[in-house]
Amino acid sequence: MEVGNWMFFGFITLQLLSTTMATEDGDGDLVDDLNELGVSFPPLEEIPPVHFATENSTVVTSQTGSTALVPCVVNNIGDGMVSWIRRKDYHLLTVGLTTYSSDDRFQAVHLQHSEDWTLQIKYVQTRDAGLYECQVSSHPPTSIFIQLNVVEARAEISGPSEKYLKPGSGLRLQCRVVQSTEPPLYVFWYHNNRMINYDADQGINVTTELPVKISTLTISSAATRHSGNYSCVPSNAQPASAYVHILNGENPAAMQHGGRGLSWLQCSPSSWLLIISMLAVLC
Ligand SMILES: *[C@@H]1O[C@H](CO)[C@@H](O)[C@H](O)[C@H]1NC(C)=O
Ligand SMILES: *[C@@H]1O[C@H](CO)[C@@H](O)[C@H](O)[C@H]1NC(C)=O
Ligand SMILES: *[C@@H]1O[C@H](CO)[C@@H](O)[C@H](O)[C@H]1NC(C)=O
DSSP states (O other): OOHHHHHHHHHHHHHHHHHHHHHHTTTOOHHHHHHTTTOOOOOSSOOOOOEESSOTTOEEEEETTSOEEEOOBEESOTTOOEEEEETTTTEEEEETTEEOSSOTTEEEEOOTTOOBOEEEESSOOGGGOEEEEEEEOSSSOEEEEEEEEEEOOEEEESSOSEEEEOTTSOEEEEEEEESOSSOOSOEEEEETTEEOTTOGGGTEEEEEEGGGTEEEEEESSOOGGGOEEEEEEETTSBOEEEEEEEOOSSOHHHHOOSSOTTGGGOOOHHHHHHHHHHHHHHO
16 A cells, blocks of 8 residues: 555544544534544445335226325335326326326325325316326336226116106105215206205205215105106216106096007007907997
8 A cells, every 4th residue: 555545544543533532522422523524334224115105006986077086105205206107198197296297187295294195186087097107216116006997976866767646646756876986065956947956835845965965855745837857966976867747637648758648559469359358248
């Protein structure tokens, strides 16, 4: 070794000794004092590897029109960045908190110091269904894949879609919202084109239990004016309708709807035989 190097080594040693001596009667903050010299030490612990707290291949289901939340919780991210990639077309949606997609329904939701990098998709559509990749820019990059399913909620009115009632009898229509992940904000009932939720003076009672997604329309004594098309329209689901016929008793053909008025003519051959033989007995 050259003399110069030895001199340098000696200088460092002297500095270390004097620093150690200084700290012994000083504040005792040895590490800080040493770092002032620019001498670095290997970290005592290994940097923990990036770890996903969200399970790989998680499946989330959202209904059309709602806000979908695609989870990705990352532990020990260090100075890594989280990117969201839509796999069906390899479209880069977000990097960190920046949205790269021109579709601003996509946004990474992240509170400072949290480990949560959920992807939020507003007004989710059927076409948004598929695989989403949550990628962390570690070395090498590491990812998990989340499957988003999108369901279309719809209303259903129980029983047949055409109902026949005698005047004075009770009508009860029950509407359920099915295939939905969240309750509606409201359910409107229409009679033909008129909204009837508050038509108590017309003998109409609408009772809605939003949390269980059921709305019930009751009419205690049906009259001719109650016949027609009833639709159940929830805030966030496809509507359903049912047609109510109020029989007028004297004219069965008039109550029929859609050209089936002469159905009594469509007797089976054995009924005709019976009728003919009855006529034969009479004559
Ligand atoms: C998640 O699963 C995919 C394959 O489905 C795999 O390529 C990927 O490495 C997995 N991610 C992690 C963090 O294990
Ligand atoms: C409407 O129906 C509900 C449930 O059947 C009942 O509790 C309520 O008293 C009815 N309201 C009126 C005004 O009849
Ligand atoms: C009843 O009304 C709904 C909503 O306006 C409509 O889609 C449906 O075709 C109507 N049904 C009948 C039988 O008129």
